[in-house]
Amino acid sequence: xxxxxxxxTYETDEEGYLADLNQWDEEVAKKMAELxxxxxxxxxxxxxxxxxxxxxxxxxxxxVRVLTKAIGKKLGKxxxxxxxxxxxxxxxxxxxxxxxxxxxxxxxxx
Amino acid sequence: xxxxxxxxxxxxxxxxxxxxxxxAMAHSKPFIAKAEHQEALGxxxxxxxxxxxxxxxxxxxxxxxxRSLQVFMDTCVKCGSCTDKCHYFLGTADPKxxxxxxxxxxxxxxxxxxxxxxxxxxxxxxxxxxxEEVVDEWYRYYHQCSECRRCSVYCPFGIDTAEVTMAGxxxxxxxxxxxxxxxxxxxxxxKIGNNLGLPEPALADTLEGLEEEIEEDIEVPVxxxxxxxxxxxxxxxxxxxxxxxxxxxGLIGYAKVFHQAGISWTLSSHASEAANFGLFIGSYENMQxxxxxxxxxxxxxxxxxxxxxxxxxxxxxxxxxWNTLIGxxxxxxxxxxxxxHICEFTYDLIKRGALKLDPSANDDKVLTxxxxxxxxxxxxxxxxxxxxxxxxxELIKASCNHFVDMAADTIGxxxxxxxxxxxxxxxxxxxxxxxxxxxRVQALSEVIENHGVTHMAAICAICKSQFSKVLPHxxxxxxxxxxxxxxxxxxxxxxxxx
Numbered sequence: 001x002x003x004x005x006x007x008x009t010y011e012t013d014e015e016g017y018l019a020d021l022n023q024w025d026e027e028v029a030k031k032m033a034e035l036x037x038x039x040x041x042x043x044x045x046x047x048x049x050x051x052x053x054x055x056x057x058x059x060x061x062x063x064v065r066v067l068t069k070a071i072g073k074k075l076g077k078x079x080x081x082x083x084x085x086x087x088x089x090x091x092x093x094x095x096x097x098x099x100x101x102x103x104x105x106x107x108x109x110x
Numbered sequence: 111x112x113x114x115x116x117x118x119x120x121x122x123x124x125x126x127x128x129x130x131x132x133x134a135m136a137h138s139k140p141f142i143a144k145a146e147h148q149e150a151l152g153x154x155x156x157x158x159x160x161x162x163x164x165x166x167x168x169x170x171x172x173x174x175x176x177r178s179l180q181v182f183m184d185t186c187v188k189c190g191s192c193t194d195k196c197h198y199f200l201g202t203a204d205p206k207x208x209x210x211x212x213x214x215x216x217x218x219x220x221x222x223x224x225x226x227x228x229x230x231x232x233x234x235x236x237x238x239x240x241x242e243e244v245v246d247e248w249y250r251y252y253h254q255c256s257e258c259r260r261c262s263v264y265c266p267f268g269i270d271t272a273e274v275t276m277a278g279x280x281x282x283x284x285x286x287x288x289x290x291x292x293x294x295x296x297x298x299x300x301k302i303g304n305n306l307g308l309p310e311p312a313l314a315d316t317l318e319g320l321e322e323e324i325e326e327d328i329e330v331p332v333x334x335x336x337x338x339x340x341x342x343x344x345x346x347x348x349x350x351x352x353x354x355x356x357x358x359x360g361l362i363g364y365a366k367v368f369h370q371a372g373i374s375w376t377l378s379s380h381a382s383e384a385a386n387f388g389l390f391i392g393s394y395e396n397m398q399x400x401x402x403x404x405x406x407x408x409x410x411x412x413x414x415x416x417x418x419x420x421x422x423x424x425x426x427x428x429x430x431x432w433n434t435l436i437g438x439x440x441x442x443x444x445x446x447x448x449x450x451h452i453c454e455f456t457y458d459l460i461k462r463g464a465l466k467l468d469p470s471a472n473d474d475k476v477l478t479x480x481x482x483x484x485x486x487x488x489x490x491x492x493x494x495x496x497x498x499x500x501x502x503x504e505l506i507k508a509s510c511n512h513f514v515d516m517a518a519d520t521i522g523x524x525x526x527x528x529x530x531x532x533x534x535x536x537x538x539x540x541x542x543x544x545x546x547x548x549x550r551v552q553a554l555s556e557v558i559e560n561h562g563v564t565h566m567a568a569i570c571a572i573c574k575s576q577f578s579k580v581l582p583h584x585x586x587x588x589x590x591x592x593x594x595x596x597x598x599x600x601x602x603x604x605x606x607x608x
Contacts (some may be wrong), residue, residue: 014141015537017260058312063353066319086588090530092579095356095537108436109385109421109535109571110349 005031017098017105021055024102032100036091040100044088046074051101061098061106116541118583119201119439119548121555122232127194128203135204135545138248140538143288145241151396154286160216162240166223168215168284172277172306173224179277182269183220186210192261192271195528196454198254201545209261212251216278219244225468249287252278256532257390258483275532276392283391291536292387299400304349304383310336313379315544316352318597324362330602330604336363337411338376343368344408345375345452346384346428347419357574360420366602367456367595371464375417381407384424385571389431390533398435401427405436414443417450422482422531422570423500425451429489451491453569456598457501460508466603477597478514479503480577481525481548482570496522500571505594507602514561520553528568530576540579547580556582602605 003010009020010028016035018024028039030052033040040048048069054062062070063081072080093108134357145155173180192209194200199207199414208210214236221228228237238244239573257272282288298307308316317334324332335341345368351361368375381403388397392508408416416439418428433439439448447454459465479502485491491498506513520526529546557563568574568591577591 004395058309058315060306060308060312062312063308063319063358063518064355065323065358066316069319069323106353107291107298108353109348109575110306110354 003028003031016107017101021102021104024052028102029100036096038089043075043079044097044100047071047085047088047093047097048101050074051097051103055101055103061094061103064094067093070103115545118544121525121552121584125200125552126323127330127548128200128264129326129490130205131203132205132380135198135202135254135542136250138532138539138542140534140536141290142249143283143290143293145292147297148286148288149214149299150292150298151283151288151391151393153283153288153293153485161170161225161245164285164495165240165245165281168281169220169277170224171476172280173220176277178270178273182213182274182374183217183224186217189266191210191264192264195261196255197258197260197529198256198542198546201529201548202542204254206251207254213271214272215244215248215251216274216399217520220429220555221552232458239592245282245285245287246523248278249282249389252282253289253534253539256369256483256530256546257530258527259487260483260526262523263487265495272532273334273392275388278391278392279533283393287531288391290595292391295327296387296396297401299383299387301485301510302445303389303403305379305385306349306353306496307455308349308382310379310550313377313382315531316375316473320358320362324365328604332362334365334499335376337379338374339411341374341376341411341413343373343375343415343417343555344381344411344413344441345377345417345419346403346404346424346449346547347452348376348384348424349382350419350571350575351419353383354571356578356589356592356596357420358573359596359599361595363595363597364419364452365525366599366604367428367459367465370466370602370604371459376413377412378411380406380410382460384428387533388426389423389427394604397427397431400482401432401435402550404432409441411466415446415450416442416448417452417455420569420571420595422484422572425474425491426484451501453501453594454492454497455536456595457492459503466470466605467509467598468603469507469509469511469601471483471601472597473512475597476511476512476514476561477506477510478563478566479506479521479527479553480513480554480566480568480591480593481521482568482573483525483527485569486523493523502567502594505599506567509545511550511595514557514563516557518550520549526553528570528573528576531570531572534575535572544583545578547584551581551586558586565590565592567592569594
């Protein structure tokens with residue numbers, strides 16, 4: 001599978017996750033969101049950018065409490081919880097946000 | 111994030127057995143493992159050229175290695191007891207999800223090649239040739255069984271459907287057709303130490319964050335030690351406990367129990383996973399390799415005891431297989447059970463008065479308990495028969511004033527699978543997972559309606575993730591499902607004396 005944007009091809013796996021993390025750019029994130037009928041606003045980008053920074057350091061997506069804590073610091077305590085993250089990413093912050101951020105899908109009993 | 115393309119079954123006033131719908135789930139097929147997922151486990155990268163011979167050789171090997179499988183292939187008399195016992199049949203109405211029919215997919219081929227009647231008079235005994243279509247059907251339907259073994263409870267011969275499914279999956283992997291979800295995960299355990307692929311620095315960072323969170327919450331410096339040599343207890347827990355909700359609140363609960371009891375403990379970055387998907391794919395070798403990390407960590411850290419966190423099949427592997435897989439455990443303290451379940455551990459502390467619990471802390475909740483299949487039907491807990499049913503309920507009652515059980519034929523030994531066990535907790539099987547949850551959700555809806563139940567507790571990472579995902583499909587909140595040790599953690603009273 002692949003996503004095409006302005007003549008550029010982004011390879012993805014069966015579930016639409018980017019095959020090569022280094023190929024990621026904002027355009028592909030927007031396109032992935034568009035395919036899910038989701039429009040990315042500033043709050044989505046805060047989450048996506050944090051995921052990318054964390055992955056860069058630890059080679060894994062952050063655990064849910066690491067993420068909610070970081071988002072709480074950035075956007076205010078009332079937003080540092082998974083209820084808020086599920087409002088932003090209804091398919092689940094771990095999976096949907098990771099996809100837009102170009103990260104591999106978290107595996108395991110999650 | 112494909113949109114839902116199936117209908118969630120409707121909940122009825124009284125549970126009903128659906129009229130069969132032939133082929134209703136014939137389309138269900140999880141992603142096939144890629145070359146790299148197969149290779150790490152010692153399986154061929156893709157369907158081998160002489161797949162038929164390899165499959166029959168593998169079947170012969172398994173029949174010789176596991177006498178149980180030979181007996182299960184020969185014994186079924188088609189009495190029909192199992193037909194309405196499977197949650198996947200009840201949720202999908204596909205007759206091939208009647209356990210006997212699913213077993214027969216393998217049994218018919220067994221007859222053809224391994225019995226006198228089947229070799230010479232195949233049509234008389236329902237024996238079938240091994241063809242590509244048969245292999246495809248195996249792949250589809252052996253991934254519509256969660257190896258929960260509920261049907262086995264009702265089988266007059268005790269035929270263990272899970273073992274038949276495991277054999278089916280192992281034959282498939284051996285010819286190059288493994289399942290992506292399970293095999294990718296096992297590869298991550300070999301490479302990194304857990305199902306998530308959570309490396310040591312990320313684990314350390316996550317645990318540190320949780321310590322801060324607990325201290326902010328209760329003003330007590332509860333620790334979550336990692337790789338601490340000389341600790342008394344090594345806690346082996348599913349990596350979902352580090353990563354996901356509601357699992358993480360269970361982990362916080364374990365930490366608070368250790369803290370209040372004053373018992374030194376540690377997690378291990380080498381063995382940062384309790385789950386063992388080697389069981390799900392029927393591979394003894396891979397199961398042993400996954401489990402071996404735990405022995406290595408226990409020896410390296412010099413612990414005296416091993417305690418297993420809330421993970422259903424991990425407890426089965428630990429309780430029923432560890433001794434032969436990674437024993438002997440002569441280096442551990444013989445005064446304690448080897449292995450010991452976290453519920454057993456906490457229950458013992460409660461009985462000895464070592465924990466101070468205030469159940470009114472959970473007065474906002476009315477609880478019920480979901481027995482997880484691998485704990486219920488494949489193991490025991492504590493020193494009494496049925497301890498695996500009694501102990502978790504005693505923990506809930508000690509930490510919560512309002513508890514009510516679901517219908518008797520849906521709990522205990524007769525418990526229904528959550529619908530996502532046995533290596534099926536993957537998004538490519540979402541339809542199966544939602545439909546397979548029907549019998550459990552049906553029983554849950556009855557106690558919600560009749561007793562005002564607000565939460566369901568469980569002691570399995572798969573059950574917790576599965577319910578968070580599927581309960582909303584039935585109109586219930588994802589946060590209804592919680593960890594038993596979350597209740598304990600919230601009810602523990604910390605004061606100056608602790």
